[in-house]
Amino acid sequence: MKGSVIKRIWLFYYEGFRSMTLGKTLWVIILIKLFIMFFVLKLFFFKDPLRDFKTEEEKSRHIINELTIKQK
Numbered sequence: 001m002k003g004s005v006i007k008r009i010w011l012f013y014y015e016g017f018r019s020m021t022l023g024k025t026l027w028v029i030i031l032i033k034l035f036i037m038f039f040v041l042k043l044f045f046f047k048d049p050l051r052d053f054k055t056e057e058e059k060s061r062h063i064i065n066e067l068t069i070k071q072k
Helices: 005-018 022-045 056-068
Strands: none
Touching (some): 005 022
């Protein structure tokens, strides 16, 4: 049991990932899918609702109105 626990954990995972063959390809696919989900889809489907307001006061007034006034 030489070395610190953190170093042994790091080496365990480092050696495991280094010796992978199919796993590396799967990790690349997973990372590409995460990139698409979190960056690309956010750009197209989740717009900033406060982008039309120029000042912080206008933004805060809009938020207060949205939270306090009932929608019909």
